[in-house]
Amino acid sequence: MGQFDLKGKTAIVTGGNGGIGRGLALALAAAGANVCIAARNADKMANTQAELEALGAQAMSITCDVTDLEQIQRTIEETTERFGGCDILINNAGIGQGSPPEDLADEDWDRTIATNLSSVFRFCRAVYPVFKARGGGKIINIGSEYSLFGSPMVADYSASKGGVIQLTKSLAVAWAHANIQVNAIIPGWITSDMTEPVKADTEFFEAIVQRTPAHRFGEPEELGGASVLLASAASDFITGQSIVVDGGYSIS
Numbered sequence: 154m155g156q157f158d159l160k161g162k163t164a165i166v167t168g169g170n171g172g173i174g175r176g177l178a179l180a181l182a183a184a185g186a187n188v189c190i191a192a193r194n195a196d197k198m199a200n201t202q203a204e205l206e207a208l209g210a211q212a213m214s215i216t217c218d219v220t221d222l223e224q225i226q227r228t229i230e231e232t233t234e235r236f237g238g239c240d241i242l243i244n245n246a247g248i249g250q251g252s253p254p255e256d257l258a259d260e261d262w263d264r265t266i267a268t269n270l271s272s273v274f275r276f277c278r279a280v281y282p283v284f285k286a287r288g289g290g291k292i293i294n295i296g297s298e299y300s301l302f303g304s305p306m307v308a309d310y311s312a313s314k315g316g317v318i319q320l321t322k323s324l325a326v327a328w329a330h331a332n333i334q335v336n337a338i339i340p341g342w343i344t345s346d347m348t349e350p351v352k353a354d355t356e357f358f359e360a361i362v363q364r365t366p367a368h369r370f371g372e373p374e375e376l377g378g379a380s381v382l383l384a385s386a387a388s389d390f391i392t393g394q395s396i397v398v399d400g401g402y403s404i405s
């Protein structure tokens with residue numbers, strides 16, 4: 154596997170118990186990494202941990218609400234303790250909700266920003282000393298098509314995901330001296346719990362499929378290649394970038 158080999162590396166994947174996060178965790182494990190998945194639903198975590206172990210990976214799960222600073226800190230400490238270090242952080246946990254901006258309640262705005270954006274900053278800040286002491290590290294933040302586009306129904310989500318991309322660039326500049334590469338993946342429409350209601354809305358679903366040159370939704374596993382690239386030595390001179398994995402949706 155050469156420069157894509159992750160043997161001996163340790164990764165934390167937030168929201169790694171399902172959907173896209175599970176796909177990313179499995180890809181890193183298949184490339185040889187030890188993986189810690191950090192999310193709230195313990196049953197889903199146990200299932201995914203078993204899948205990771207079935208691949209021969211060392212895996213662990215930590216119950217972590219990414220909006221809680223102490224739980225972030227504990228996740229990094231316990232992972233580092235178990236595996237003797239940490240090299241890769243994927244900030245994938247996220248929520249989406251839909252309402253016109255004029256009806257968006259303060260609590261909903263705050264919850265989206267806390268989960269999708271503030272948590273990313275706090276996880277990155279908390280892992281920085283660990284990566285620095287280790288001589289480098291890889292951060293991969295999960296954006297969205299809505300990092301690029303506006304939408305009448307997801308102002309909070311768009312703002313949070315646009316912020317993720319700007320944060321990615323700023324941290325990349327700030328931490329290049331410590332050999333920390335900070336990049337993002339921008340998934341297109343991917344099958345997951347989050348997009349189940351979209352798939353159920355036949356008209357909306359068809360419009361998306363028609364606009365997508367690949368004429369389909371993607372599957373979480375299809376983000377695995379980009380995650381292994383950005384987690385491995387193959388990307389040592391790539392930083393502050395976003396890789397769009399969307400079947401061409403954003404260029405059509």
Ligand SMILES: NC(=O)c1ccc[n+]([C@@H]2O[C@H](COP(=O)([O-])OP(=O)(O)OC[C@H]3O[C@@H](n4cnc5c(N)ncnc54)[C@H](OP(=O)(O)O)[C@@H]3O)[C@@H](O)[C@H]2O)c1
Nearest residue numbers: 168172173192193194218219246247297342343345346347
């Ligand atoms: N699916 C798509 O088409 C798509 C497109 C672009 C971007 N994305 C982004 O991809 C990421 C994953 O989404 P998905 O599609 O896989 O959705 P999903 O299946 O709903 O997964 C979301 C994950 O985030 C975790 N999570 C949510 N709030 C959390 C919190 N406060 N603390 C810890 N974990 C939390 C959930 O685990 P628990 O509930 O167990 O905590 C779950 O594992 C999100 O950032 C999303 O915005 C998705």
